[in-house]
Amino acid sequence: MLVLDSVTVRYGDVAAVEDVSLTFPAQPSIMALLGPSGSGKSTILRAIAGLEPLANGRIEFDGADLSGLPVHRRNIGLVFQDGQLFPHRTVAGNIEYGLAIRRPGQNAAMPRDARRRRVHELLEMVGLEGYGGRRVDQLSGGEAQRVALARALAPRPRLLLLDEPLSALDKGLRDRLAADIRRVVAESSTPALVVTHDQAEAAFLADQIAVIIGGNIRQIAQPRSLWSAPADRDVAAFLGYTSLIPADVEHGVARCALGAVGVDAADGPAQLALGSDFARPRPARPDQRHGEFRGCPSRWAATACRDRGAGRVLCEGDVA
Numbered sequence: 375m376l377v378l379d380s381v382t383v384r385y386g387d388v389a390a391v392e393d394v395s396l397t398f399p400a401q402p403s404i405m406a407l408l409g410p411s412g413s414g415k416s417t418i419l420r421a422i423a424g425l426e427p428l429a430n431g432r433i434e435f436d437g438a439d440l441s442g443l444p445v446h447r448r449n450i451g452l453v454f455q456d457g458q459l460f461p462h463r464t465v466a467g468n469i470e471y472g473l474a475i476r477r478p479g480q481n482a483a484m485p486r487d488a489r490r491r492r493v494h495e496l497l498e499m500v501g502l503e504g505y506g507g508r509r510v511d512q513l514s515g516g517e518a519q520r521v522a523l524a525r526a527l528a529p530r531p532r533l534l535l536l537d538e539p540l541s542a543l544d545k546g547l548r549d550r551l552a553a554d555i556r557r558v559v560a561e562s563s564t565p566a567l568v569v570t571h572d573q574a575e576a577a578f579l580a581d582q583i584a585v586i587i588g589g590n591i592r593q594i595a596q597p598r599s600l601w602s603a604p605a606d607r608d609v610a611a612f613l614g615y616t617s618l619i620p621a622d623v624e625h626g627v628a629r630c631a632l633g634a635v636g637v638d639a640a641d642g643p644a645q646l647a648l649g650s651d652f653a654r655p656r657p658a659r660p661d662q663r664h665g666e667f668r669g670c671p672s673r674w675a676a677t678a679c680r681d682r683g684a685g686r687v688l689c690e691g692d693v694a
């Protein structure tokens with residue numbers, strides 16, 4: 375289990391992330407760190423990897439404090455936006471890189487034959503059989519990212535960190551690689567943290583999403599409950615709910631200036647958050663309740679968002 379406890383990272387006098395706490399169970403699952411540009415996502419990832427020192431707080435893995443442990447001894451795999459492959463090595467040479475050096479807990483580097491087998495296995499896993507002898511400057515962007523993924527997984531890390539791994543790719547490639555990342559993470563039984571600013575990507579890839587705004591984690595939830603219950607109005611706005619209107623909830627019906635809509639909210643004053651259906655990905659919810667705003671010209675989604683400090687929020691209804 376990965377635990378961040380009140381982590382603060384500063385660049386000079388400025389805190390890029392402040393007092394961030396997060397628990398990620400080390401199962402073969404994916405958590406996305408989702409937030410707008412500059413919100414501190416990459417900084418958190420770099421701190422976990424050991425690439426940024428902590429100004430405050432602790433990072434633990436399975437109960438052991440990681441502070442003081444250098445990057446190469448953390449047993450964490452890293453994939454960056456642009457792959458950062460070694461240009462003078464072949465595809466196989468890149469994947470083999472982490473196997474040819476002695477890892478923490480091992481007495482010696484992996485023997486040559488075992489390395490070859492592992493490289494072959496990984497090429498197969500990422501769909502690049504037969505590419506081992508290629509030069510990396512002869513690869514497409516998507517292929518290069520697959521090699522980066524294979525290289526990161528080769529030494530069987532206990533955690534995989536991916537920083538915007540799809541953002542340099544065009545749409546079709548992105549979708550395919552996203553599906554492959556999910557499959558490879560499951561096959562390799564490696565838990566993964568993925569940084570992204572792309573909501574659709576986070577919703578597709580992740581089992582859980584941590585929303586980061588202004589250097590703070592505002593909400594951690596499964597994709598479907600994130601969109602149906604944003605924790606506060608900043609999160610609602612980031613998720614594409616562009617308007618908030620006051621409403622009163624009574625017996626599962628929110629009444630506002632536009633009419634009434636069915637919600638799963640507790641009775642009392644609330645904010646209805648409205649966003650166009652096109653503006654955001656929305657996971658299907660079998661338990662979704664439907665309501666109706668009479669006279670509303672287009673199809674909107676409504677989420678009741680009761681903004682009470684850290685209080686959790688509410689629910690969603692479709693406006694027909």
Ligand SMILES: Nc1ncnc2c1ncn2[C@@H]1O[C@H](COP(=O)(O)OP(=O)(O)OP(=O)(O)O)[C@@H](O)[C@H]1O
Nearest residue numbers: 385390391409410411412413414415416417418571
């Ligand atoms: N090396 C650095 N020196 C000074 N400030 C930095 C440095 N790296 C990042 N920052 C600042 O820290 C804040 C968080 O940056 P970070 O890269 O973690 O955000 P991000 O959410 O990953 O953004 P993006 O999605 O644009 O990559 C930003 O305000 C950024 O300008």
